[in-house]
Amino acid sequence: MQKALAAGTAGSGIPGEDSEAVVSQSLEEYMPGVDLETVEKFLEEMDRDIKAYMPELDLKEMVYKLARGELGISAVEIMKGLIKYLFKELVANSRLLGQLLILAVLCAILQNVQSAFEQGTVGKIAWFVCFLVLLSLALGSFTIALQTGRQAIEDMVAFMNAMLPVLITLLTAMGNVTSAALFHPLTIVVLSTISTLVKNVVFPLIFFAVVLGLANNITSRVEVSRLASLLKEWSVGLLGLFFTVFIGFMMVQGIAGAVADGIAMRTAKFGIGVFVPVVGKLFSDALEAVVGTSLLLKNAVGLVGILAVFFICAFPVLxxxxxxxxYKTAAAVIQPIGDKLIADSLNVMGNSLTIVFAAVTAVGIMFFFVIAIVVGAGDFSLMLR
Structure with a gap:
């Protein structure tokens, strides 16, 4: 407590090298008491996967830099890494584009020479087989993209399960007991529930919509385009509903807890300073120093968490x-030279991947808001004091 008081007293002096030294000293005292092992392990594993495209993520070093007002990561470097990764994925998937174009040209040739076969039956069968091979190839890559989105959501949930306890511990150290009690059980439950619903309800709806859209293109005897559109609308509607409910829940929870904590801490500080003789003011100032250091550490850890969520979400999205x-390029190239059904089928899958992209991005934004609201709850309660 005396160390915290000394830090708070020194921090109130002239800003400069002395204040930076006080900040570093305060962080050195408090960092060992914060369990960052799980978060660091997660970041190390993630860093191994993307180290060729992103800067190294050293949690403790980043916290120290952020506490001194330094970001420690270049935005230009991040953008270069993202563009480099996108280009690498486009090159890797160029083989798929070549296969789709070759099969589309083969289908076009078979369609044009159908009249050379007796009654055209053999030609139709050959075209249909080629068309099914093309759709199977495209659907396989679509399934991979869907699985990539599912894995991204699971990784974000795992990271938040490691990050939230750290933020809530720091929130408690600031005296925000009500906010911590509200956030800890409810937030994790709501996060896990919504993430599970997106993976197990929204994604299957998108997949079934694609299958029905392809089936509608294969045969004209059965029209299921309306049903495919309905499933797409359901997936988008459910995604919007989950997002709205979650953001509203977090906002109400964060504001209510912050107001209660702000009033309680202001009352406690006033009571200690006034009613406890001699040492009351001493303890009140020491309490303020502890809260200030916890606030600094919480904001730094929160910003690191936001950066980590961005990285976890960005690469699967790319x-x-x-x-x-x-898919879109193949559909555009195939339409003038091949069958309209092939171009329409690829366009259906491309449009459906837009919803997958939106779903993963929406979940990433939800996790971003979780960290921002938890961090903001502490700042708001401090403002009310």
């Missing part, structure tokens, strides 16, 4: 976007 670009 992979999905690369496959979507391949």
């Amino acid at each position: 992979k999905i976007v690369s496959i979507m670009i391949i």
Whole structure:
């Protein structure tokens, strides 16, 4: 407590090297008490996967830099890494584009020479087999994109399960007991529930919509285009509903807890300073120093968490976007030279991947808001004091 008081007293002096030294000293005292092992392990594993495209993520070093007002990561470097990764995925998926174009040209040739076969039956069968091979190839890559989105959501949930306890611990150290009690059980439950619903309800609806759209293109005897459109609308509607409910829930929870904590801490500080003789003011100032250091550490850890969520979400999203670009490009090139059904089928899958992209991005934004609201709850309660 005395160390915290000394830090708070020194921090109130002239800003400069002395204040930076006080900040570093305060962080050195408090960092060992914060369990960052799980978060660091997660970041190390993630960093191994993307180290060729993103800067190294050292949690403790980033926290120290952020506490001193330094970001420690170049935005230009991040953008270069993202563009480099997108280009790498486009090159990797160029093989798929070539296969789709070759099969489309083969289908066009078979369609044009159908009259050379007796009654055209053999030609129709050959065209149909080639068409099914093309759809199977495209559907396989679509399934990979869907699985990529599913894995991205699971990774974000795993990271938040490691990050939230750290933020809530720091929130408690600031005296925000009510906010911590509200956030800890409810937020994790709501996050897991909505993520599970997106993976197990929204994604299957998108997949079934694609299958029905392809089936509608294969045969004209059964019209299921309306049903496919309905499933797409349901998936988009459910995604919007989940997002709205979650953001509303978090906003109400964060504001209510912050107001209660702000009033309680202001009352406690006033009571200690006034009613406890001699040492009351000393303890009140020491409490303020502890809260200030916890606030600094919480904001730094929160910003690191936001950056990590961005990285976890960005790379799978870019992979999905690369496959979507391949589908759209193939559909645009095939339409003038091949069968309209092939172009329409590829366009259906490309449009459906847009919804997958939106779903993963929406979940990433929800996790971003979770960290921002938890961090903001502490700042708001401090303002009310």
